Amino acid sequence: MINIQESKLGLQxxxxxxxxxxxxxxxxxxxxxxxxxxxxxxxxxxxxxxxxSPVSLLINNWKISxxxxxxxxxxxxxxxxxxxxxxxxxxxxxxxxxxxxIEKWDKRYEELEKKKNIIPGMMFxxxxxxxxxRTGMGVGMKYKYTNKEIxxxxxxxxxxxxKLDIRKIGQNSxxxxxxxxxxxxxTATPIADNLKQIKKLPx
Numbered sequence: 129m130i131n132i133q134e135s136k137l138g139l140q141x142x143x144x145x146x147x148x149x150x151x152x153x154x155x156x157x158x159x160x161x162x163x164x165x166x167x168x169x170x171x172x173x174x175x176x177x178x179x180x181s182p183v184s185l186l187i188n189n190w191k192i193s194x195x196x197x198x199x200x201x202x203x204x205x206x207x208x209x210x211x212x213x214x215x216x217x218x219x220x221x222x223x224x225x226x227x228x229x230i231e232k233w234d235k236r237y238e239e240l241e242k243k244k245n246i247i248p249g250m251m252f253x254x255x256x257x258x259x260x261x262r263t264g265m266g267v268g269m270k271y272k273y274t275n276k277e278i279x280x281x282x283x284x285x286x287x288x289x290x291k292l293d294i295r296k297i298g299q300n301s302x303x304x305x306x307x308x309x310x311x312x313x314x315t316a317t318p319i320a321d322n323l324k325q326i327k328k329l330p331x
Contacts, residue, residue, distance in 0.1 A: 154178035164266035177300040
């Protein structure tokens with residue numbers, strides 16, 4: 129007699145899935161963000177940068193973390209509770225019964241309600257939220273820096289002791305991305321080869 133056991137993902141599998149998820153999320157979101165400024169970000173990044181990028185952004189920006197957490201929680205409530213409550217109320221309406229096949233949709237919602245594992249769906253929702261947020265940030269920053277005067281917020285001190293006041297856009301383990309006041313294109317400078325110090329200017 130063959131003993132067939134239901135296959136389940138182990139801790140190592142979840143770790144590997146999370147690892148790939150963060151890498152893909154970081155690559156896609158950063159590629160879109162810097163692509164808005166005309167930068168081919170894939171030429172400047174590494175796997176480690178892609179992995180750390182989403183986590184770093186959320187840790188360093190509490191407003192963004194709060195917004196995404198709130199949106200994620202609302203979406204979770206919708207897919208686990210509100211969606212079914214809305215349907216149960218709508219299915220009693222005469223106009224709804226005329227437009228939709230109630231028996232057909234009853235079966236679909238019954239199947240959905242039985243499904244307990246919504247993690248893949250929520251991961252997809254978070255992916256869309258995060259990428260949309262990064263896209264909005266890029267579009268907003270580009271509009272701001274294209275139409276308004278660029279005010280420096282950092283001073284770069286190079287290895288030859290020369291200094292340059294710039295407006296920081298972002299950085300990873302190897303490159304520092306910034307605007308030079310008066311210019312409309314992003315400059316990418318290798319950190320290890322060129323920079324001696326990075327100072328944040330007081331507001």
